[in-house]
Amino acid sequence: MISGFSYMKVKTIQDAVSGLAKGSARIHAGGTDLLGCLQDHVFSSDMVVSISGLKELKGTRETPEGGLSVGALNTITDISESPVIRDRYPALAQAAAQVASPQLRNQGTIGGNLCQKPRCWYYRGEFHCLRKGGDRCYAVAGESYYHCIFGGDGCYIVHPSDTAPALVAYGAAVNIIGPVGMRTVSLDHFYVSPSKDVTKETVLEPGEIVTGIVLPPPVKGLKSSYRKVRARRSWDFALAGVALSLQISEGKVTNARIVLSGAAPIPWLAFDAEKALTGSILDSDSIKRTAALTVNRALPLKHNAYKIPLFIGMIEEELINISKA
Amino acid sequence: MRLKAGVKKDGTLTALEFSCTATGGAYPAGGTSLIDWLVRDLYLRPNVKTEMKDVYINAGPARPFRAPGHPQGAWALEQMMDTLAQKIDMDPVAFRLRNVPSYSQGRAGNPPYTTTGLAECLIEGAKAFGWEEARTHIRKSKGEGHLKRGVGMASGLWFAGGGNPPSTAVVKLFSDGSVNLNMGVSDIGTGTKTVMTMIVSEELGVKPNMIQIEHADTGTTQYATPSGGSKTVPTDGPAVRAAALSVKQQLLSFAAADLKADDMSLTLSGDEVVSVKDPSFKVKIRDVTGLKKRGVIVGVGYRGPNPEGKVVNPFAAQFCEVEVNIMTAEVRVIRLLGCHDSGRVMNRLTYDNQVFGGITMGIGLAMTEARILDRGQTGKMMNRNWHDYKLPTSLDVPDEMISLPIDKPDDAANTIGAKGLGEPVTIPTAPAIANAVYNAVGIRMTGTPITPLRLCPALERGGKEETP
Numbered sequence: 001m002i003s004g005f006s007y008m009k010v011k012t013i014q015d016a017v018s019g020l021a022k023g024s025a026r027i028h029a030g031g032t033d034l035l036g037c038l039q040d041h042v043f044s045s046d047m048v049v050s051i052s053g054l055k056e057l058k059g060t061r062e063t064p065e066g067g068l069s070v071g072a073l074n075t076i077t078d079i080s081e082s083p084v085i086r087d088r089y090p091a092l093a094q095a096a097a098q099v100a101s102p103q104l105r106n107q108g109t110i111g112g113n114l115c116q117k118p119r120c121w122y123y124r125g126e127f128h129c130l131r132k133g134g135d136r137c138y139a140v141a142g143e144s145y146y147h148c149i150f151g152g153d154g155c156y157i158v159h160p161s162d163t164a165p166a167l168v169a170y171g172a173a174v175n176i177i178g179p180v181g182m183r184t185v186s187l188d189h190f191y192v193s194p195s196k197d198v199t200k201e202t203v204l205e206p207g208e209i210v211t212g213i214v215l216p217p218p219v220k221g222l223k224s225s226y227r228k229v230r231a232r233r234s235w236d237f238a239l240a241g242v243a244l245s246l247q248i249s250e251g252k253v254t255n256a257r258i259v260l261s262g263a264a265p266i267p268w269l270a271f272d273a274e275k276a277l278t279g280s281i282l283d284s285d286s287i288k289r290t291a292a293l294t295v296n297r298a299l300p301l302k303h304n305a306y307k308i309p310l311f312i313g314m315i316e317e318e319l320i321n322i323s324k325a
Numbered sequence: 326m327r328l329k330a331g332v333k334k335d336g337t338l339t340a341l342e343f344s345c346t347a348t349g350g351a352y353p354a355g356g357t358s359l360i361d362w363l364v365r366d367l368y369l370r371p372n373v374k375t376e377m378k379d380v381y382i383n384a385g386p387a388r389p390f391r392a393p394g395h396p397q398g399a400w401a402l403e404q405m406m407d408t409l410a411q412k413i414d415m416d417p418v419a420f421r422l423r424n425v426p427s428y429s430q431g432r433a434g435n436p437p438y439t440t441t442g443l444a445e446c447l448i449e450g451a452k453a454f455g456w457e458e459a460r461t462h463i464r465k466s467k468g469e470g471h472l473k474r475g476v477g478m479a480s481g482l483w484f485a486g487g488g489n490p491p492s493t494a495v496v497k498l499f500s501d502g503s504v505n506l507n508m509g510v511s512d513i514g515t516g517t518k519t520v521m522t523m524i525v526s527e528e529l530g531v532k533p534n535m536i537q538i539e540h541a542d543t544g545t546t547q548y549a550t551p552s553g554g555s556k557t558v559p560t561d562g563p564a565v566r567a568a569a570l571s572v573k574q575q576l577l578s579f580a581a582a583d584l585k586a587d588d589m590s591l592t593l594s595g596d597e598v599v600s601v602k603d604p605s606f607k608v609k610i611r612d613v614t615g616l617k618k619r620g621v622i623v624g625v626g627y628r629g630p631n632p633e634g635k636v637v638n639p640f641a642a643q644f645c646e647v648e649v650n651i652m653t654a655e656v657r658v659i660r661l662l663g664c665h666d667s668g669r670v671m672n673r674l675t676y677d678n679q680v681f682g683g684i685t686m687g688i689g690l691a692m693t694e695a696r697i698l699d700r701g702q703t704g705k706m707m708n709r710n711w712h713d714y715k716l717p718t719s720l721d722v723p724d725e726m727i728s729l730p731i732d733k734p735d736d737a738a739n740t741i742g743a744k745g746l747g748e749p750v751t752i753p754t755a756p757a758i759a760n761a762v763y764n765a766v767g768i769r770m771t772g773t774p775i776t777p778l779r780l781c782p783a784l785e786r787g788g789k790e791e792t793p
């Protein structure tokens with residue numbers, strides 16, 4: 001049972017900002033995650049502010065620099081089917097196409113996807129854990145098949161979004177509006193790791209709304225992709241995922257972004273692997289070395305050590321694909 | 326589960342020894358119920374020993390699920406059969422064919438089965454699947470690439486599926502030629518209404534659209550037993566047929582009076598009663614005086630007893646092909662064929678639906694589903710919603726799913742010749758998949774579901790050393 005709340009559908013961003021100023025107000029975009037959280041008592045809300053009617057948060061347009069500005073209310077299907085995104089930012093389109101199920105992709109928005117709550121089953125269940133303000137993490141001694149192998153510190157969630165790693169790999173940023181005005185935050189600084197604050201997933205302050213995403217223009221020689229392994233072939237979060245964006249010039253990788261999903265509480269940058277790959281030719285040696293380096297600092301829990309060989313194999317396979325493309 | 330087996334080089338199974346432990350949850354409901362049945366009954370085995378233990382745990386009770394105990398037992402037995410076949414260098418189908426029993430060894434006195442289609446399922450299924458060609462092709466194309474193909478098969482029988490009394494049905498024929506079928510049995514989505522309509526239609530020659538059904542209403546229909554145990558068709562079908570037959574006999578004797586003939590010389594044809602010898606000698610159903618006067622003929626049918634000293638069971642064999650990505654441990658089921666002996670095929674569409682549904686559930690056991698408890702902590706169920714408890718989606722079942730019935734009426738079983746089909750389908754699917762995974766990568770999966778969580782570490786440990 002969802003406990004009672006007021007509902008307000010706003011016509012302007014300003015109304016949304018002021019509506020959100022009160023009590024435990026929450027933003028409603030597509031509602032696919034919000035309603036689940038309310039239903040499962042992950043949190044409660046006395047006021048739900050629907051931004052779904054805000055036209056200025058819909059659509060995409062080119063930026064003067066040649067990048068792409070994507071409104072927060074684009075559905076996941078909009079993203080996966082956009083010809084521009086498929087052509088210029090294929091990893092993002094591929095990530096979007098592998099989110100959840102067709103129904104959820106039609107209803108869920110990209111803004112909501114970036115701001116969704118974690119899927120740890122203790123957090124979503126009737127456990128008052130650390131992230132909900134309790135005094136312990138149940139995953140440590142509990143069932144940790146789907147938890148993180150990097151970046152856990154008190155809390156061991158994986159970040160659930162498929163689109164976030166792809167956006168990080170492209171160096172995207174989010175535009176935010178709130179009570180104190182507008183700001184832009186690069187996506188690799190948008191997420192909060194548990195070592196900083198175990199009760200927060202993003203840097204958003206109360207009342208702040210993500211209005212859109214800005215993708216920089218694709219650089220020359222960019223090859224990018226998103227690969228996801230899950231326990232069933234649809235309607236499932238990543239066991240392991242990787243967004244790759246490699247700039248290749250004269251056969252050499254001049255710049256590498258390797259961002260993991262299903263790995264850490266935030267989209268995880270595999271720095272060591274990126275460094276090792278930069279400057280080398282994509283051959284079987286460098287591919288093997290890179291894949292191994294993505295997990296060299298992994299700290300698995302009781303049940304998720306399988307993720308280590310899985311990441312290695314998946315990244316190897318994906319790098320081979322890119323080298324052949 | 327633990328299973329030990331003995332086999333001779335010529336393929337004769339000599340002994341099976343099985344033990345298992347299961348959780349009954351917090352209440353006595355039988356976590357182990359029937360898990361050892363296939364070990365005791367499916368193949369000829371001169372010696373057998375089984376032992377099952379239920380353990381109480383502080384969790385939800387174990388409850389029956391499509392073919393209770395059988396898919397689990399099949400998981401162990403059918404993988405063991407695969408292993409034995411490999412050890413004696415025999416084809417898994419040929420090995421099973423060597424050990425097909427004609428009687429039930431699990432029951433006292435070894436009573437014979439009314440019919441067993443196990444051999445037909447194995448032979449016809451293998452032929453339609455292209456079993457031998459597929460095995461040869463896979464053996465030859467090993468090596469290259471990281472996507473490995475494999476084929477596997479498994480068989481099964483279902484402990485019940487013969488149906489039994491009581492069942493009572495009432496059929497009414499009205500003077501306009503339309504029919505009402507009144508029965509207590511329910512249709513839980515399996516197509517009971519379709520099958521029962523066809524039985525009445527066949528017996529009376531009335532078109533299905535002239536038959537109205539009243540069913541599963543405690544106020545207006547007869548006592549019936551629940552739909553379960555794959556027994557609805559063989560339990561209630563004969564009662565419906567008997568009711569229709571009674572209507573037919575009453576109608577013929579009314580017509581005999583009109584035609585001044587012996588009712589034994591008459592038969593029903595479409596909407597007419599005709600003489601067997603001279604079809605021009607006839608009367609329309611709605612002109613039969615006795616029926617016109619009364620307005621209705623009521624027939625009551627009862628389910629008779631099962632044949633004495635015999636066992637009525639359905640049999641099955643399934644064949645599948647998988648593709649394993651050895652870099653990511655992802656497994657794709659490429660095709661699956663279910664060959665089933667459930668006696669007479671009453672309706673091909675509802676039959677195939679049971680086969681596809683049962684295979685899909687079997688894929689769930691093999692590939693996606695598991696109850697996950699918070700072990701060692703709170704004991705609560707962690708995946709208690711439809712997202713975390715993973716049913717297979719349409720992408721997890723193969724495009725190529727084939728239902729191949731062995732349409733063999735079991736006349737000794739009952740008056741419609743049909744045996745149950747619902748549960749047997751889901752029995753061999755999971756071990757057939759596991760055997761195919763073994764054929765592809767040489768890894769024996771002893772736990773379900775087969776996901777990267779299990780298979781990835783096994784591949785990493787070099788499970789692939791042991792080539793199939």
Ligand SMILES: Cc1cc2nc3c(=O)[nH]c(=O)nc-3n(C[C@H](O)[C@H](O)[C@H](O)COP(=O)(O)OP(=O)(O)OC[C@H]3O[C@@H](n4cnc5c(N)ncnc54)[C@H](O)[C@@H]3O)c2cc1C
Nearest residue numbers: 029030031032033034100108109111112113115161162210
């Ligand atoms: C069963 C299931 C399976 C899923 N599987 C996947 C998957 O495989 N991969 C994946 O990436 N995702 C998955 N998701 C998540 C899904 O993609 C998100 O639920 C969806 O994208 C959220 O969009 P929404 O518009 O419905 O958000 P809402 O539910 O409306 O909002 C989600 C959260 O974000 C906040 N919010 C929404 N919009 C904004 C905004 N513009 N600014 C600030 N805060 C905002 C809300 O307050 C709320 O807390 C799954 C979800 C479900 C329910």
Ligand code: SF4
Nearest residue numbers: 120123129137155156
């Ligand atoms: S992993 Fe995080 S969300 Fe999950 S139980 Fe631990 S503290 Fe809570």
